[in-house]
Amino acid sequence: AQSVAQPEDQVNVAEGNPLTVKCTYSVSGNPYLFWYVQYPNRGLQFLLKYITGDNLVKGSYGFEAEFNKSQTSFHLKKPSALVSDSALYFCAVIPRAGNMLTFGGGTRLMVKP
Amino acid sequence: EAGVAQSPRYKIIEKRQSVAFWCNPISGHATLYWYQQILGQGPKLLIQFQNNGVVDDSQLPKDRFSAERLKGVDSTLKIQPAKLEDSAVYLCASSLRQGQGFYEQYFGPGTRLTVT
Structure with a gap:
């Protein structure tokens, strides 16, 4: 059975600093990987996906x-965080x-801020 | 391009009552999904349609939940009778095609169901 782990319930970061949201997965073979974001009272919005090729998407x-195949991870990053990035982030695998x-x-x- | 439409946005019912949710996917999207998102959890797939056929309903509680997509476009999800543990947000999503896992899914705003 496939599974996805996001080990941190919450990540706090100051505006302008880099951010990382962690994701690890368990699935047979090479999966497709996705990140979605959910703002309050809104549906999930697609952020990015990994299909094949370059490990940085x-x-x-x-x-x-x-994407790190050996560590089965797909961490989300941004070089400089904005206050407007505050939201709920979901990692997904298929x-x-x-x-x-x-x-x-x-x-x-x-x-x- | 219009997004995925869902109605109603909010619904409050008593346990043992029935409820129905409606979804209209993005035009041209053959695949439609219904998810249940319980507070504090990620969405869980309930059922997946390809056109008007069911692809996967392995996680649908079939004793009380039913769904249909009669003309391969819009869809309804029904709960009868509702239980307290059905309180959740019900999300509808659509994508271009099933069987191609790299097609991203587009989500509607969801219906927040409260069962009292």
Whole structure:
């Protein structure tokens, strides 16, 4: 069975500082990996995805994520955080031959001025 | 491009009552998903449609939950009878095609259900 772990319930960072939101996964074979963001009272919004190729994936709003096959991780990063980045972030995985997208439990990012 | 539409946005019912949610996906998206998101957790897939056929309903509590997508476009999810533990946000999502896991899913705003 596939699973996704987001070990931090909340990440606090000061505006202008770099941020990292961690994600590790367990799935057979090479998966497709995604990050979504959820703002209050709104549905999930797609940020970025890893399919194949370069391990560093760039997405929306200046976010990027690094795929590490040996560590089965897909950490979300941003060089300089904004207060408006404060939201709930979800990592998700789907096997290449599978149908079901499995989400992690989410990490709340708080960016303080 | 219009996004995924859902209604109602909020619903409060008593336990043992029934409730229905509606979803209209992005035009041209063949695959439609219903998720349940309990407070403090990530979304959990309930059912997945490809056009009007069911692809995966392994996590749907079929004794009380049902869903249909009759014309391959919009969809309804029904709960009958509701239990307290059904209180959650029900999210609808759509994507271009199933079987191609790298197509991202686009989510609607969700319906927040409270069962009292």
